[in-house]
Amino acid sequence: MPATPHRIDVHHHLAPPGWMAKMIPQNPIRKWTVEKSIEDMEKAAVATSILSITMPGAYFGDAEEARRIARESNDYAAKLVADYPGRFGMFAVLPLPDIDASLREIEYAMDTLKADGIGLLTNYDTKWLGDPFFAPLFEELNRRKLVVYTHPTTAKCCSNLVPNVPDAIVEYGTDTSRTVASLIFSGAAIKYPDIKLIFSHAGGTVPFLVERFLFQAKQPQSAVHVPNGVMHELQRFYYDTAQSFAPANMAALTKMVEVSQILFGTDFPYRTAADHVAGLRECGFTAAELQAIDRDNALTLLPRFR
Numbered sequence: 103m104p105a106t107p108h109r110i111d112v113h114h115h116l117a118p119p120g121w122m123a124k125m126i127p128q129n130p131i132r133k134w135t136v137e138k139s140i141e142d143m144e145k146a147a148v149a150t151s152i153l154s155i156t157m158p159g160a161y162f163g164d165a166e167e168a169r170r171i172a173r174e175s176n177d178y179a180a181k182l183v184a185d186y187p188g189r190f191g192m193f194a195v196l197p198l199p200d201i202d203a204s205l206r207e208i209e210y211a212m213d214t215l216k217a218d219g220i221g222l223l224t225n226y227d228t229k230w231l232g233d234p235f236f237a238p239l240f241e242e243l244n245r246r247k248l249v250v251y252t253h254p255t256t257a258k259c260c261s262n263l264v265p266n267v268p269d270a271i272v273e274y275g276t277d278t279s280r281t282v283a284s285l286i287f288s289g290a291a292i293k294y295p296d297i298k299l300i301f302s303h304a305g306g307t308v309p310f311l312v313e314r315f316l317f318q319a320k321q322p323q324s325a326v327h328v329p330n331g332v333m334h335e336l337q338r339f340y341y342d343t344a345q346s347f348a349p350a351n352m353a354a355l356t357k358m359v360e361v362s363q364i365l366f367g368t369d370f371p372y373r374t375a376a377d378h379v380a381g382l383r384e385c386g387f388t389a390a391e392l393q394a395i396d397r398d399n400a401l402t403l404l405p406r407f408r
Contacts, residue, residue, distance in 0.1 A: 107149035110400040110407060111375060112251065113302055113344040113367025114139065114151035118178035121155055121171050124162050131156065134371050136182055140189065146375035148368075149397075150407050152191040153179045154221040157255035160197050161226070168197035172207055180215040191404060193221035193251045199229070201238050208242055218404055219249030219298075224281035228258055232284030232291075244294035249403050251300045254278045278306025282339070287318065289327035291335040298403055299339045300365060304346035308336070309354035333358075340403070342367030343395065347381030361391045365400050 117125070117134040125132050143151055160172040172195050179192040194211030196204040211217040220243060222231065229235050231252070243250055254274035261269055278301055285291045285299075301308070308315075312332075318324050319332045328335065337359050344367035346352070355364065366382075368375045382392060401408055 107144065107147045109146065109148040109150075109366050109375070109379075109396040110404065111143070111148050111151040111368050111370070112300060112365045112400055112404075113253075113342045114153055114370045115156045115372075116153040116179060116182070118155065118171075118175040120174045121160070124171075130371055136186070139370060140186070142368075142370050142375050143189070146379045148375050150189060150191060151368075151370070152193055152218055152251070152404070153182065154193040154251060154253065155195050156253055157223055159223050159226075159255075160195050161199065165197070165200050165203070168200060169203050169207075171195075172197040172203075173210070176207070176211050176215055176217070180217070188407070191218040191407065193217065193219045193249075195221050196239075198222070198239075199226045199235075201235070204239055205242055208239075208246070208248075212246060212248070218406075219251060221251045221253065223255045224252055224277045225255060225257055230281040230284035232281070232286070232288030234288075236290075240290060240294045240297065244296045247296040247298075249298045249300065251302075252278070252281065253302050254281075254306065275303055275306035278302060279308045279311055282306075282308050282336075283315070283318075286315070286332060286335050287324045287327055292327065292330065300403075301339055301341050302367065302369075303342070303344050304351045304355045304364075305336075305339075305341045305358075309351075309358045312336070312358055337363065339363065340365055340399070343378055343382060344369035345373055347378045347385065349385045352382070352385040352387075361387070361394055362399055362402075364395045365403075366396050 117131045122132060155175055161168040176194045183190045183192055194217040196207050198204050254277045256269040256273045257277055260273050315332045319328045340363050341355060342365045368378050
């Protein structure tokens with residue numbers, strides 16, 4: 103590994119105490135500490151990790167509790183950013199599905215905590231991100247021209263479908279595709295062009311569904327929402343490498359988008375940064391392309407880390 107840390111990890115989880123207390127004991131996130139984050143970063147020359155909480159976000163069934171957990175989690179992340187200058191950034195969590203409280207949390211996170219962007223899940227209570235329910239939220243995200251990182255979760259329809267196969271193995275990639283389809287075919291993608299959207303895990307199954315997306319775009323009910331074409335929207339989104347560093351994943355993704363849209367992400371603590379560095383080296387990228395993925399592409403979205 104290079105002696106000087108340079109990589110920027112846009113998919114790196116933390117576990118604030120109040121949020122972590124809600125996790126089941128078997129979840130690896132329960133063993134997270136900031137020291138373990140830094141140790142993993144240093145093994146793979148990661149200079150900066152952008153912190154976010156993973157699913158199920160801040161909402162565990164009670165709206166007031168969600169507001170408290172979101173605020174506590176964002177304050178906790180902001181303290182880590184301050185205590186470890188340059189090592190961490192943060193994508194703030196929102197108390198969705200409470201839209202009004204989420205708008206207030208955006209204001210607090212961006213104006214007071216100086217967050218690097220907002221973290222969203224791919225769905226909330228059977229609604230994917232292109233649903234009109236989220237319009238007030240997306241109008242504010244667009245007005246502020248924010249970076250919005252998305253993380254998949256399991257849809258209510260589709261939990262524990264395959265025996266002995268956790269939802270994360272199949273459903274997470276599928277739900278990313280659902281929310282991308284929702285954004286594109288609802289017209290939200292063109293309505294909010296100033297949001298910089300990051301999709302986890304190389305876009306889930308989206309690279310394998312491109313032909314079907316192109317077909318759907320020809321249907322009258324969908325064509326009106328994609329005046330610039332499906333590929334125009336897909337190619338302006340960003341996609342991280344978390345748990346998607348196999349040659350097959352990257353071959354499909356790079357047939358869909360330019361390398362400029364790919365960001366280094368690790369899904370720590372569920373996987374290590376070293377896994378991703380080693381895997382990406384086997385994907386046929388040039389040294390210049392790896393430099394872009396590792397760092398330079400992220401700097402177009404997060405220039406303060408220059």
